[in-house]
Amino acid sequence: MKDLVEYIAKSIVNQPDSVKVTEETDEQGIILKLQVADEDKGRVIGKQGRIAEAMRTLIRVKAAKKGTKATLEIL
Amino acid sequence: MDVLEISGKTVDEAVQKALSQLGVTRDQVRITIIHEGKAGGFLGLGAEEARIKVEPISPEKEKMGEILEVAKDTLETLVKLMDIEGTVVIDTYPDETGEQANAPIGFNIEGDDLGILIGRRGQTLASLQYIVRLITGHKTDTWVPIVIDAEGYKQRRIEALQSLAERMADNVKLKGTAFTLEPMPAYERRIIHMTLADDPSVFTESIGDGESRKVVIRPKQAGNGKPRTAPLHENNGRSNYSNGRPGGYNNNRSNYTRKPY
Numbered sequence: 001m002k003d004l005v006e007y008i009a010k011s012i013v014n015q016p017d018s019v020k021v022t023e024e025t026d027e028q029g030i031i032l033k034l035q036v037a038d039e040d041k042g043r044v045i046g047k048q049g050r051i052a053e054a055m056r057t058l059i060r061v062k063a064a065k066k067g068t069k070a071t072l073e074i075l
Numbered sequence: 076m077d078v079l080e081i082s083g084k085t086v087d088e089a090v091q092k093a094l095s096q097l098g099v100t101r102d103q104v105r106i107t108i109i110h111e112g113k114a115g116g117f118l119g120l121g122a123e124e125a126r127i128k129v130e131p132i133s134p135e136k137e138k139m140g141e142i143l144e145v146a147k148d149t150l151e152t153l154v155k156l157m158d159i160e161g162t163v164v165i166d167t168y169p170d171e172t173g174e175q176a177n178a179p180i181g182f183n184i185e186g187d188d189l190g191i192l193i194g195r196r197g198q199t200l201a202s203l204q205y206i207v208r209l210i211t212g213h214k215t216d217t218w219v220p221i222v223i224d225a226e227g228y229k230q231r232r233i234e235a236l237q238s239l240a241e242r243m244a245d246n247v248k249l250k251g252t253a254f255t256l257e258p259m260p261a262y263e264r265r266i267i268h269m270t271l272a273d274d275p276s277v278f279t280e281s282i283g284d285g286e287s288r289k290v291v292i293r294p295k296q297a298g299n300g301k302p303r304t305a306p307l308h309e310n311n312g313r314s315n316y317s318n319g320r321p322g323g324y325n326n327n328r329s330n331y332t333r334k335p336y
Contacts, residue, residue, distance in 0.1 A: 003156055004153075004156040004157060007152060007153070007156055008153075008206055008210070011149070011210040011213060011214065012209050012210055012213050050205070051205075051206075051209065053202070054202035054203075054205045054206050055202075055206070057194070057198065057199055057202035057203075058153070058157060058199070058202055058203060058206065061157055061159075061191055061192065061194070061199055062156075062157045062158055064191060065157070065158050065159075065191065066158075
């Protein structure tokens, strides 16, 4: 799951080296936590969270294929 | 600028000639050597002129090629990372009006089970398209409209919406009363508007906000071809129409600002 978020995030920020994604699993499913440089936060969230929402949509598809659920948190 | 063929004693000389004739610099053209030329022997006997072909490079064209590549790469990577089995093919994609391409870059994803990639009302496809535009824009420092389709879904949807629009417009003409369609996303509403834009006997507008915004098809008054209500671009456009229709479809019109669609 991680690789998808990592790829997208690294491709849209100015400091790809600061992108960090951690993956946890609990009974709800997979929780992905995305960390980026402060100045890049807006770039992964977007106006009214539009970018974050689009990432969530894609993550959901991947999770559904695996038969699980996934959430994305931006730290 | 067209392709230019030019000769000179040497290739270098031909290049110089071509550049000064075209008034461009070396990096703005692509040069193909047709004939190398020969210096010739005594007194230049047997010399052959060098001949080259000079082709101006259109910067947009070059850039488009680069963008296309980046976009395709990005889309392929995303599809793979999403565990979707599909092939990305480049597609010339007609825009909503059915005309060729206000969207210069189009992709169709081909595969067997892409319903999951399309999503409800094409929402997943829209997200994928958005992310690809974003990444491509970031990497190439430009913004180009990129359209992503899967199994021809959008194409089918456009056709379905066009025929829906025409059917409903016929209905409106027949009955002389307005008809409100289901809520639709912006680009789908746009298809309805465009389809009926040239229809002399109906006009369309969008009402409602956000998720519940929808298209209304209304009859124009017979004869003058004018909308039955006040002109479209006034905010009170619907007031005399809605009056006396309690609980009508547009209760929130007081704080409603008109958008193009």
